[in-house]
Structures are given as C-alpha cells and as structure tokens.
Amino acid sequence: MLLDSAGEGGLTFRALSARLRTGAGAIYWHVANKDELLAAATSAVLAGVMDAEAPGGPEEAVRAVALGLFDAIDEHPWIGTQLSRLASQTTTLRVFERLGQQVRALGVLVEAQFDAASALLNYILGVAGQNAANARTQEPGTSRADVLGEESAVWSSLDPGEFPFLRGVAAQLRDHDDREQFLAGVNLILAGISRHT
C-alpha cells in the first residue's frame, strides 16, 4: 500500500493520482475527502484483525484483540494516528464493542463495565498514538534498536537530581521489547479489572 511505502504524510492526493495514473477528480468521485479515504483504509486493514476468533477465555481474548491491534499498528503506523483522530469512527466502535464484550464475559460488575472497557481502549489508543509518533519521527533508514539506543543515551545524560527515575530505567529502555511492554500494560489493567468482579 502507498500509505506504508511513503508514510502517512506521503499519502497526498497528488501521489495517489500519480500512482493510480489518474486525476484528482477521479478520486473525489469515490470518496468525499481525505478523512474518509483514511477511514476506509483503516477499516480495510483492521477488518482482518477484528474477525479473528479468540481461543481461550475472556482475558486471553482481550490480550488477543490488543495484540492484534498492536501488530497491525506496528506494521502500518499511520493507523495509530487515524485511530486517535475520530473517536466515533466505526472502526473504533468495533474495537470498543469487542473489548466490552470480553469485559462483560470476565464477570465485571455491570456498573464498572463501561469504565473498564474505556480504560482498555484508551490505553490501546495511547500506545497506538505513541507508535505512530515514533514512526513519524525516525527517518526511514534507522532500526528500532538504533532509536532506542539513542533515546536511552538521552535518558542517561539527564540531570540526576531532576530525573532519577528515567536515568534508572534508561538501560531497560534500550533492551525492552515494545510489544512485551504493551502486553504488560494490558495485563496491569486486567489485573485491576479483576478486582471489580
């Protein structure tokens, strides 16, 4: 997809016109504007993710949905921006619904289900946004390890008086796995949710 090869900023109607060997008007006949185009692209990419059936119990299903989204966003970082853009987009609603159903299956008290599902969704959207920001910042050539190395060096050189925590975890930052840390956060929320059952 053009979105992946050129980055989210690279999807211009001119680039699309060139790639499709057509004019701008032809594109506008099919979609109302760029937002709708991106929404459609997001929906298309995430369609496969949301269909997958969860194997284990509801906790495992939450993890599966979350990781499915994470992997999709990792592969297509522009989705992260898009998901945070329009709250009531159909795609986001579908994710919310999916999370809510699993929260209900967990046996969470009815009055706490909405908050629990919201917390999960907002956490996922937060990570999605951060991943998109990371992808936007780094130039195409660098690997994730390089970026982490540089950032870790920055943290190590912070003022010890003002930033003791970041200095302390700078080494962990260098070696950590984004996906594992994301999952750890999901588990943290799931652990908190289990108190409301």
Next chain:
Amino acid sequence: MLLDSAGEGGLTFRALSARLRTGAGAIYWHVANKDELLAAATSAVLAGVMDAEAPGGPEEAVRAVALGLFDAIDEHPWIGTQLSRLASQTTTLRVFERLGQQVRALGVLVEAQFDAASALLNYILGVAGQNAANARTQEPGTSRADVLGEESAVWSSLDPGEFPFLRGVAAQLRDHDDREQFLAGVNLILAGISRHT
C-alpha cells in the same frame, strides 16, 4: 491564548502575525518552526501542572498528576494532540519522570517499575488524544452534554446482534462524567500495579 480561542487548527502563522501585528519573518526569528512553537506553548501551559506538590501518598500523587494533566488538556484540547505527537519531548519526559517516581514510591518491584509507569503514561496520553479528537470534531456552539446525547443515540441505534455491549452502556455514556471515568481508569491501573509490590 490564541490557541484556545481559535482551536488548534486556528493557530496559523498568518493568524499569529495578524494578532501580534507583525510579519511571518519576525516569528521565525524566535522559533525554528511550528512544531517548536507548539512545543513551547505546551511546555508553558503544563509548567504549572507539574510543579504542584502532591499532598497524600504516592497513589494520591499519581492521581494528582493525572488529574492535573486531564484538567489542563480539558481546558486546552490542542495539548492532547501535541503530547501524542513527539514522544521524547521534554514535557512528556517530565510527566514520565513524575509518574515513575511515584511508582517507585509505591514499592513496585524494580523490574516492573518501567512497565507500570509506561502503562500510566500511555493511558493518560490515550485519553488526551481522545479529548483532543472530541474537541476537534464538535463545532464551537455545542455543549459536552449535547455531544454525549448524540453519541448515545448513535450507540442505541446500533445493530443489537453486532453491538450488544455498546447498546447496553449507551445510557451510561449519556450521563457519565469524562473526568470521573478518566480517574476510574487510573485507579484500575493503580489497582493492577499494587499486585506487583
């Protein structure tokens, strides 16, 4: 501030020039580009939030930081977009540090501190992004209650077979308080964190 009166999209260098009764070149002499300008504005707004001393224990301190950020973002929604944009911005680092220190004070196991602070930060950034998206979508005249009412009506009219959860919580959506729900999410994560002490 111009950013609040005109919305984040309203901050153009031309509007700034007009408001400051100067030219574009004058602005570019002081800041390198628009990103730097927004980063400076974000830092200025959040400076007061991060200084406030926390009254109670570390849990209370986490809630204070989170709510302080929430209120600041609620008042200046464009900050939400900005915070998610550049991960390693100084402002975000300060928030991360602050959260990390409280996580450490909570007595979380050393190897779990990084994940715990990350989870809190990502959740906060997720809500920030959603708030910014909400502010972007709604036209200036409508109140939050109106928006929730409309969205609640949308959820109520979803297909019962596909969206049972959202239909079920549509009424809660109409009456819920964004700030309380945000706090509930923070508490959920804090509850999960307390298992790693």
Next chain:
DNA sequence: ACCAAGATTGGAACGACGTTCCAGGCATGT
C-alpha cells in the same frame, strides 16, 4: 555625536497541500 555591525522586523514570494470545477470520454438504453 557619529556610524559601522549586528539584531530584528514586515511582507512578498514559493512550493505543496486539499479541494473544486468542468469539459470531455465512455458506456448503456432507446
């Protein structure tokens, strides 16, 4: 008091973007 040298300003100009507009091409039904 003067004046070179830098710091700062205002505004014109540039290229790229999303979007609009419209003259045409290509079907299909009669």
Next chain:
DNA sequence: ACATGCCTGGAACGTCGTTCCAATCTTGGT
C-alpha cells in the same frame, strides 16, 4: 444514431508552512 447518465483527467483556487530579503531598529566603539 443519439441522448443520458456515470466516471475521468487536469487545470485552477485558496490556504498553509516556510524562505528570503530589503528596511529598520539597537548597540557599542571612537
């Protein structure tokens, strides 16, 4: 054959971030 819709290509518009540069202020040495 021809008229009526759908669909295409590309020119053109307005706005944005940004660059550029002549003009104007400040300032410090003589």
